[in-house]
Amino acid sequence: MAECVFCKRADNDPYIFGETCQRGGLRFHKNCLYHASNLTQRGEDNEGFFGFLLPDIQQELQRVAQKKCCICQKWGASVRCHHQRCSCTFHFPCGRERGCVSQFFGEYRSFCWQHAPKQQVRLVPQEHRQCTVCMEAVEEHLSFTTLTCPACNTAHFHRYCVQRQALIAARHRFHCLFCWDMETFQAEMLKLGINIPSM
Ligand SMILES: [Zn+2]
Ligand SMILES: [Zn+2]
Ligand SMILES: [Zn+2]
Ligand SMILES: [Zn+2]
Ligand SMILES: [Zn+2]
Known part of the structure; x- marks a missing residue:
């Protein structure tokens, strides 16, 4: 099965990754979209990928291509710790395995394992x-x-x-x-x- 463009994983457990959306050869986990730090949902729920529009997603992918994951050390880390003095960025599933917290309300903040509530x-x-x-x-x-x-x-x-x-x-x-x-x-x-x- 194809992998998620953000985290490069093909796993699809909805209790961890949220639902998966595949369109035009591209596949995304819902949670990878929701927690990408500079990505906002600007479409209706039925537009793009869960309401995230492709040009916005492409821009975010370009930004995170330069971000290294502080857990697996690979590029493309889209989730940033919200703590003021922390520069840790990570892939959503790497964070899940390491004890990082991503919240599903308000500003959808994420925290690395050291700063997680x-x-x-x-x-x-x-x-x-x-x-x-x-x-x-x-x-x-x-x-x-x-x-x-x-x-x-x-x-x-x-x-x-x-x-x-x-x-x-x-x-x-x-x-x-x-x-x-x-x-x-x-x-x-x-x-x-x-x-x-x-x-
Ligand atoms: Zn993903
Ligand atoms: Zn149990
Ligand atoms: Zn990683
Ligand atoms: Zn942190
Ligand atoms: Zn109780």
Whole structure:
């Protein structure tokens, strides 16, 4: 299968890359478009690639051709850390593997693994810590891959599992599966880079 022009990867797991759009021999991951630092969506949702117009995409590709990924050291790194004094740029999937956070609201900011927002919650000691979504074990400590609900401080989730749940439930239904909190839970998940679609 053809690779995404931005990240050069052919993987298409929608819970990591978002949907994929292929047109005229070009293929893009939705998340690679959304998080390319100097790219804005200027078309309607059904125009171009997810609303991103080809001339804008080409301009962004030209810009990032000179940007080296601080993770894989290859060129074409389109995502920039938003932290003021950080010059780290990376490919979206490289960032995902290294613990970088890209947010899906407001300015769609991204942060490298050093500056990524982290949860400030203190974990209550528990015998068998498991993911509330898949029931498999989670890590002993909160991390990029192990998240907790700030409202009950009891439910834990794998990032992958909670992202999948968010895409299915969307804004009007996405809640903590343990305490049913929506507001605090959604705000925290957005901050941590979980994509909660509006519908
Ligand atoms: Zn991509
Ligand atoms: Zn890379
Ligand atoms: Zn940074
Ligand atoms: Zn899980
Ligand atoms: Zn909860």
